[in-house]
Amino acid sequence: MRDAFVRILLEEMAGNDRIVLITGDLGFGVLRPVRERYPDRLINAGIAEQSMVSLAAGLSMTGRTVLVYSIGNFPTLRPLEQIRNDCAYHEADVKIVCVGGGFVYGSLGMSHHATEDMAVMRAIPGMTCFAPGDPAETMAVTRAMLHTPGPCYLRLGRGNEPAVHDAVPADWAVPQALTLRSGTDTALLSTGGILTQTVPAAELLAERGISAEVVSFPCFKPLDMEKIRELAHRFPLLVTVEEHTVVGGFGGAVCEALAGEGFPCRIRRIGLEDCFTTVVGNQQYLREIYGMDAASIANRTEAWLHE
DSSP states (O other): OHHHHHHHHHHHHHHOTTEEEEESSOOTTTTHHHHHHOGGGEEEOOSOHHHHHHHHHHHHTTTOEEEEEEETTTTTTTTHHHIIIIIITTTOOEEEEEESOBTTTGGGOGGGOBOSHHHHHHTSTTOEEEOOSSHHHHHHHHHHHHTSOSOEEEEEOOSOOOOOOSOOOTTOOTTOOEEEEOOSSEEEEEOSTTHHHHHHHHHHHHHTTOOEEEEEOSEEESOOHHHHHHHHHHOSEEEEEEEEESSSSHHHHHHHHHTTSOOOOEEEEEEEOSSOOOOOOOHHHHHHHTTOSHHHHHHHHHHHHTO
16 A cells, blocks of 8 residues: 555656655655655654644645545544644644554564554544545545645555556545445445455355445545435444454444434444554454454354344
């Protein structure tokens, strides 16, 4: 996802000399093409995330579109006050880019497990929030984000994630959801890199005679309400999947969206329960430990269908 993000960023920077990127003393390998082509538009703010965000807010007031780039929780939770007060309150054209959402930095422990960021960022007024599921979604989302006025949040994986889509439609627009697999029995709704688990989960369910639709939400604020209503009308059970806490995250957003709508469908959420992670290991290992891998998704969905 990082490479896809940088590829589109370079294309947009070529056509808009008001785009500036600020990094928190990292990413020099993947950001090397930016430094080589636009050295005057890449700023290393050092390990000073609060100052980095305030700097971005100030630059945006001069008519620039400013991206701040860091890993895991560092561009979100650490400078949260600056994001809220300096950027969002002033409707600044600042884009917060998190590399390493969820368990990407799993071996570094809970301080690097980004599992509350979506809940926090979507609670900020005026913040548009993106979490692409694979490189193709990343390219579409990055381009859309750079043309979306005001503060935005972009949650990426890391690198070398497998492609799930062949391509995203060229006319994709915020906040359109994307259907990867049609089904008749239930629907799996996901946002972010956990899409690589929901698609194989649907394949496992198909082997058991259960037809599951898979829908990816590259934008989780605002939500594609038309698609959510359609799914709630068609299926008795919706299962949301996120590499994030279930408290206030994507699943919570779907529940909020359907509250009071009167649909008879049930909603079940898969994600990290209300706890801190106490295990370290690689991303896939932690998905298995916390019940977010393809097999766990399939097993839990099947059990819920038979309740």
